[in-house]
Amino acid sequence: MTGAGRGPLRFTARRLRSVADALRRAGAALLLTAEVALGLGLGVGLAIAPSAWAHESGERQLDTELAQWERTGYNEPHEALKALQTLRNSRAEAGHPDHLLRIDYTIGRVQAIAGDMEEARRWADQLEQRDGGRPLALLLRAEVQDRSGQPVKAGELAQQALSQLEPGCPQESAPLQIGPRCDWRSTYTALRIVARAQGARGEPASAEVRLLRALDLAQSAADTYATLIVMSQLATNAQDMDQPAQAQHWMNQALQLAQGDVGATVRMRIVESSMAALRNDTKAQLALLEDGLRLAAHTTARREVASMQASLADAYMHTHQPARAAMLARQALPVVQEFGDQKLERTLRHNLSVSLVLLRQFDAARREINRVIELARGDNDAVRRILQLRELGEAYAAVNQPREALRLYHEERTLSAETAQRKRESALRQLGQKYDSEARQRDLELARRQQALQSQELTNRRLAQYVGVGLAVLLGMSVVLMGVMLMRVRDTNKRLKANQSLLRAQSERDPLTELANRRHFLAVMEREAGDAFHGALLMIDIDHFKQVNDRHGHAAGDMVIREISRRISAAVRSDDLVVRWGGEEFLVFAPSVAPSALQHLAERILAGVGSQPVPIPDGQLRVTASIGYAHFPLAPAHLPQHWEQAVNWADMALYTAKSQGRNRAHGIEAVQADDAQALSRVETDFEAACSRGLVRLQTLLGPEEAVPQPSCA
Template sequence: MLLAAALLAPLQALAGSEMDQRIIDLRDQIRLFPDQVLAQLLDLQSQTRAEPPRTQAELLVQISAARWQLNQLDAAAATAAQVIAYGRKLGDDVIIAKGMLANSAVATARDDFRAAHQMAIEAEPLALRAGDKSLLVEAELAASTVAKAQGNFPAALAKLQLAVDSARQVGDDPMQLFNATRMLIRFYCTTKDREKAFATLDELTAMTAKQSLPVQMVLLKLSEHTVSSAFDQPERGLRAELDNLALQRRLGASHMLGSTLNNLADSYLKRRDYAQAARYASEALQATKGRNDTDSDATARVNLGHAYLGLGRVAEGKKNFEAGLAWFERFHSKPAQQEVLLEYGQALEDAGDIAGAVAAYHRERALSNELFEAKRQQTVLELQAHYEADKKQRQIELLSNENAHRRQQQRVWWLLAAVFALAAVVVGLLYRKVRHANARLEEKNLELKAQSSLDPLTGLYNRRHFQNTMAALNPDHGRPACDGHGDDIVGAMFLLDADHFKQVNDTYGHAAGDAVLKMIAASLRVALRETDMIVRWGGEEFLAFIPALPRHHIDEVAQRILAAIASQTVRHHGHDISVRVSIGFAPFPLAPAGVPLSWERVVNLTDMALYLAKTTGRNRAFGVRGFDSVRLTSMEEVERDLERAWRSGQVDLNLVLADAPAG
């Protein structure tokens, strides 16, 4: 507690370089004591009015950083905007760049990566033009952070390496090299480069031993935990977190305790030591009480809920999980909500609450579909914008050519009437050019129409195209016919989902996940016919619509899909990744009691069959064959709980295993 008390001591007026150094010293303590440091920074404002503009701007930047650490994001953004306005008023590129980087940090905290990226790329050339090495390090680190969050790992690594090189040239600020090295460690963990991660951690350890700064000691332990957790050294990672907890308590760094206790709870959850996990999650809730640290509070409630579910205290577990999840749904990005819902579903499944697990998975699937649709719409809008820009450019070129033609006509009339024939030739050429431009525009229109029907990643049809196709389908389509051998010819729908796909993204990165989705799409093209419609339904989910096949071949198709995907591996950065899928399927049309169901209801039934495959072991398929006793109940009851209807004999389902004959 001595260091915290020292930070609260009364400040004397400092001037010139002493004031700059004081601001830097306080900057280095923001991670440990943001509330105390913010109070002192605000007190310094009255003492910096006679200081140079860049000193005043740096003070505002650190006030913004302290507010960001305290989750006062609106105030942090307003302070950053104040710095930008101040810099523009003075025409000072350094001050403008500092304000942009402060704003980029706030945007990143809000998961607004588009705004963060824009601010970072605008700040970097200003730093280069100013020749300020320290500012350049900050700009390159900000650009790297945003590139990594967007999944652009080559750009992130390039910026990080530039930042480290620039930081080595800044001799009077050791924290810049320290921070750049820490970010490099996190990058190597994300890309699973074990050798470089541990080598860089050794470099950071030597740096910390040499400088002996409390903030570096705390952050070093965080980095050690990150590396150990990423490369299967759980014991070392746990020791690092426990040492860090003791160090933070000794320093009085209460602001960081919630995050550290949550990390410990998460470590014990991975070990399935639910009692210890519940202990540290409860301590995290106590540590965040009375603070504006809703993120840590929500994470603690999710961890506590998970621990209680593991201990068999299902009602308490669900209550805490839902409380934490409510905050994530209100304030966090949708990918973060999706991750929490997947964890919730798995915890409920492990606790034996299958109905609750299916409900959580359905919530996750709805969110996944929403994200997928938003991404698709964004892609279409980008294509439309590109098309409009191209169209506008061609119109400008056409107008320019027309103006040139008019000027040529005037010259022709001024010179000789005989040259009028040459003008006619020019008009003919221009007419051909206009026709060519119109043809190109028509080609672009057709290309845009085709792209709006396809998923940009896999090249498969998208959900919108499938919905339009089904809406236009002849009502008599799919009505059972006979193949001449006494077997019905029907249609069929297959809905499949990649098993444990989140683990692929978490372990190997989203680029690996995209490669897996492309592999599944390619396997489906091989397993099915050209006349069959294959659709990227959303996220890691695919739908196949087969217009016509003998009824007794439906199970064989399900097994063929299981086998085709299981036989493939994806090679990604030296790792062989294999995946399996779970499938729900049904003939189409499906007509309980002689009343055909709409295609939407058939897809819903296949979705429920898919979840039944998920909850009974994965890497298998469940198919709806028919309805034995549907008159004893209603289709609404069947659709509400397919598994119960099956087990009570109201629905005829068939199980197809990946390694067993279909039938």
């Protein structure tokens, strides 16, 4: 997409303009530019005002100078701010109010880069009060939010700025021709911030549209550094969309542009390492980070060194080297705090908290976890939070802390379900818009046909004045045409209703397994269950599924999920409902199974899943599952419960099965609770209730497991 429309004409024009810029300083630019315009057929006259050239040259020079000081300010903010203040004084004496707006915005942005958010907000307030300064004020506030680790809020502000900035820039011309009314660099910055917000909300396809627009602007302005930065962001976004070939394409182009620029190369190493981490290529990730750290250590780029240390800490944490990870995180924290980079500080403190958990330093870990929560207050980046909860939960499970691991597991699953629901609703809205558009097109076609019919009727009336017989014939034809049209309208309405029914059915069906999804189960519960749930629930989780994805790839993981869903469906009865609950979890609702037959149903599912290996492209893979099940209302008191509580009981039984070694099923036979309050207390602390004998569990072993004693702990 970025290469479209960039033919020899644009290349030649750009080269000749650069020559014209050089000659202009010697006084010969006017003649050469006129000859270029005539030679390219642009229709520009020879009488070009010298003041226009001077203005254009001054704008380009200011843009280049501001971009350079902005980049310097990343590591040396005091030097950059001093130079920018000198530049501001000189432009104020020369009387350039539009230049002062851009200089003041850059000063505020360097303040934000340096971590002085209060000073950056003060500059934003000043810009707000000046003519033409509102979009820059909004953009500066967006920058403050983004660097404070609030990407979604930043995206909302940047979108407001973009609505005022972008109309001045060319939209669809190829190639883009940036004119004097286009503040391309501010528009470029706003587009990138909006794209980051869309990525944080789990909308990488929308983010790609914004990034490609930013790339067009950077390339049209011939700014190499801005081009390679947005290319690296496109690479990361393509990786999020599971498009590794496209991600590598963008990364290769960015690396080619970064050659000879040590600072840019260091930034590219950080992006490359993050992409390697997403591919689970730990060896490449460590090599890239260590090479980037070596390059950055020979420069004054303290922030790049801290970024590398942060990324290495993350890599060591995931390769079971918590001591090295904690050491690097502590080394990087002072530099990150000095520059007020809250986004990177959150990442560092999270990695440090996970490492401290693995080192069994639980009090220190809790302090870091609380600090991460404080830094993230008000942030809606659900994707980042889900990953942090998962990593913390796995760390607590690894050091045998089941209570904390279970709490984090439930919190992560709730947040994952909410995020998945938002994605489904977004997809449904898009489908609805598509079908609404088709319906409008059909309505327009029907209106055109009806208009044609009315014209024909008018013609028929004029002819009826001369030929009586013709009137009868034409009226008959009109009746036939009306009948045909009415039939077509009925057919159209039937197809529309069928499409709506199909859309509703598809929204309640999991596309990978063709099983019912959580949305369908919720609809069934709302229709049938209410506050007194009856029947049996079996919560099923594929054991060690993350290892399948890590070792064999996501394609093999999808094959395993499809095969396990088929085996579960084959093991249950015809009136049982099998639901893909999310990820590698399944839920079976057996409304009519007897309590005495529930154990046999669980045994069939265990045997069906684990008795035979699953064929994948790499060979045969042994897969087992853990199951938690119960029949409701719970014996012996048979107290009524809402269906959501029933799901939670089955889930707690599943977690007990997973904590005791997996490849087994734990069923709740009885719960000693005489009233709803007692039952709620057991549910609140299931583990303690098991220990006190208030809950009696039944244990079923999967294939190739030794017989244990039934237990909760």
